[in-house]
Amino acid sequence: METEPRRAYAEVRALNGDGPYLVAFAPCYACGRLFSFDPELVPSIPVDLVNRLPADVGEHGPGAIFQRLPVCRDCIGRANENRRATGRPLIEVAPNAYLDEG
Numbered sequence: 001m002e003t004e005p006r007r008a009y010a011e012v013r014a015l016n017g018d019g020p021y022l023v024a025f026a027p028c029y030a031c032g033r034l035f036s037f038d039p040e041l042v043p044s045i046p047v048d049l050v051n052r053l054p055a056d057v058g059e060h061g062p063g064a065i066f067q068r069l070p071v072c073r074d075c076i077g078r079a080n081e082n083r084r085a086t087g088r089p090l091i092e093v094a095p096n097a098y099l100d101e102g
Contacts (some may be wrong), residue, residue, distance in 0.1 A: 006019050023099055028072035030079075035072045036099035040066050043091050044068035 024039040029047060046055040047064040055066050071079075073093070080090045 024070070026070050028075055029069035030071055030075035032075075033072055035070075037070055037072075038097055038099070039070070041091060041094040041097035042068045042070045043097065073100075 002014075022039055023033060023036055024042075025036050027034050029045055045068065047053065047069045048055065048060050048064050049067055050061065050064065051058065053060070076091055076093060083090055
């Protein structure tokens with residue numbers, strides 16, 4: 001029996017001119033599209049592992065366990081459009097959070 005939750009993504013160690021870094025592949029929590037990202041930089045949402053709802057949505061049982069799940073660039077863009085329209089702070093995306101960035 002596992003004692004720790006499994007990772008929500010697969011990691012690949014790679015090298016570039018700056019040294020080793022991680023590349024992860026996972027489905028986006030919001031849309032389900034598979035994408036690649038740096039797991040230390042990508043925006044993510046804490047999700048209840050039992051009911052699959054974000055921490056700030058719905059009810060969660062006592063002792064609920066949350067795992068941060070990654071969100072793709074397109075979904076962050078849509079979320080920020082909504083946030084801008086409603087006057088809320090935008091979700092910041094770190095440079096190189098997504099693999100397709102130069």
